[in-house]
Amino acid sequence: MARRGGRDEHDAFARPSKRGSRPRTKQRPEHADAVVGFVTGVDRGRYTLLLAEGLPDERAVHAMKARELARTRVVVGDRVDVVGDTSGGKDALARIVRIGERTSVLRRTADDTDPYERIVVANADQLVIVTALAQPEPRTGMIDRAVVAAYDAGMDVLLCLTKADLAPADELRGLYEPLGVSVVVTATLADPASVDAVRERLRGRVSVLLGHSGVGKSTLVNALVPSARRATGHVNDVTGRGRHTSTSAVALRLPGAQGWVVDTPGVRSLGLAHVEVEHVLAAFEDLDEAAERCPRGCTHLDGAPDCALDDWLAASPDTETRATREVRLTSFRRLLASRTASV
Numbered sequence: 001m002a003r004r005g006g007r008d009e010h011d012a013f014a015r016p017s018k019r020g021s022r023p024r025t026k027q028r029p030e031h032a033d034a035v036v037g038f039v040t041g042v043d044r045g046r047y048t049l050l051l052a053e054g055l056p057d058e059r060a061v062h063a064m065k066a067r068e069l070a071r072t073r074v075v076v077g078d079r080v081d082v083v084g085d086t087s088g089g090k091d092a093l094a095r096i097v098r099i100g101e102r103t104s105v106l107r108r109t110a111d112d113t114d115p116y117e118r119i120v121v122a123n124a125d126q127l128v129i130v131t132a133l134a135q136p137e138p139r140t141g142m143i144d145r146a147v148v149a150a151y152d153a154g155m156d157v158l159l160c161l162t163k164a165d166l167a168p169a170d171e172l173r174g175l176y177e178p179l180g181v182s183v184v185v186t187a188t189l190a191d192p193a194s195v196d197a198v199r200e201r202l203r204g205r206v207s208v209l210l211g212h213s214g215v216g217k218s219t220l221v222n223a224l225v226p227s228a229r230r231a232t233g234h235v236n237d238v239t240g241r242g243r244h245t246s247t248s249a250v251a252l253r254l255p256g257a258q259g260w261v262v263d264t265p266g267v268r269s270l271g272l273a274h275v276e277v278e279h280v281l282a283a284f285e286d287l288d289e290a291a292e293r294c295p296r297g298c299t300h301l302d303g304a305p306d307c308a309l310d311d312w313l314a315a316s317p318d319t320e321t322r323a324t325r326e327v328r329l330t331s332f333r334r335l336l337a338s339r340t341a342s343v
């Protein structure tokens with residue numbers, strides 16, 4: 001359900017024609033010489049971009065935002081137009097003049113540590129929820145919430161269950177597959193070949209990796225992108241933090257330009273205050289259709305008066321369909337309920 005493509009606007013920007021089809025206005029300088037860059041890193045107002053991705057003149061450049069974008073946030077995954085010194089030389093500094101329309105926006109809600117709602121990553125296709133099968137024990141409340149955040153953002157979900165050498169995956173698989181979540185099981189250290197299934201699911205896509213400290217996310221990232229050399233190890237008992245000092249997201253390219261993984265070392269939870277039920281519902285075609293007959297403002301939760309999802313279940317044509325629908329509805333309602341659960 002993640003929308004790929006949608007690059008037309010950017011292609012238009014990249015077109016070298018000086019007589020572009022867009023009107024010139026005084027407010028918005030044309031910047032006909034702008035080129036498109038992909039934001040791979042953000043560090044205190046300094047952006048790292050990849051230009052001419054996949055072309056012979058592909059290069060990384062550093063850039064700042066143009067003054068007119070001072071109040072606009074640029075995040076990892078953004079496609080931006082840049083002007084100025086785009087040569088990619090060591091001291092070259094380009095200028096971001098426009099941000100491309102975003103196909104998806106993964107947000108985190110304001111919380112105790114950060115009073116602002118923020119966009120974490122733009123234009124990602126899928127959220128990879130990295131969860132250990134043991135050490136630490138999986139917490140389904142956290143997984144549910146991440147699924148909600150991804151569906152709200154318009155992203156697919158891949159549940160990556162790590163440390164399969166320590167515990168079986170059947171139970172979690174049974175909980176999440178009915179929600180349309182793809183599941184892969186890995187044992188990165190004991191069985192490096194198990195990572196191939198993850199690689200397969202990442203190919204050609206922009207994927208955000210999200211996981212709690214100690215689940216083996218850095219170990220996985222290092223297996224996927226050996227040049228990344230993410231710090232791995234145990235959690236600091238005193239601070240409760242991992243060894244990472246950086247907290248901003250960074251996009252890492254899979255070998256052979258087979259897609260991007262965005263690591264989010266500082267993001268421990270996404271927060272769901274901004275989530276709209278309708279966005280989550282849209283990820284479930286069958287339920288979405290059935291819910292068209294719900295009363296206005298229906299919460300679709302268990303016991304919601306006249307919720308058409310109950311009628312949809314009751315109208316199952318046979319026992320097998322009923323069993324499938326029941327699992328799906330129960331799982332969906334569990335997801336919705338996780339929005340307001342305290343964790």
Ligand SMILES: Nc1nc2c(ncn2[C@@H]2O[C@H](COP(=O)(O)OP(=O)(O)OP(=O)(O)O)[C@@H](O)[C@H]2O)c(=O)[nH]1
Pocket residue numbers: 162163164165166186187188189190211212213214215216217218219220231232233234235241242243244
């Ligand atoms: N048994 C087992 N241990 C693993 C596996 N993958 C990683 N580990 C171990 O789990 C611990 C945590 O791994 P990391 O990769 O550092 O975990 P992380 O999720 O990046 O955590 P932070 O570094 O705190 O963000 C390390 O001691 C790893 O060696 C696995 O497949 N099986």
Ligand SMILES: [Zn+2]
Pocket residue numbers: 291294295298299300301304306307308309
């Ligand atoms: Zn309803």
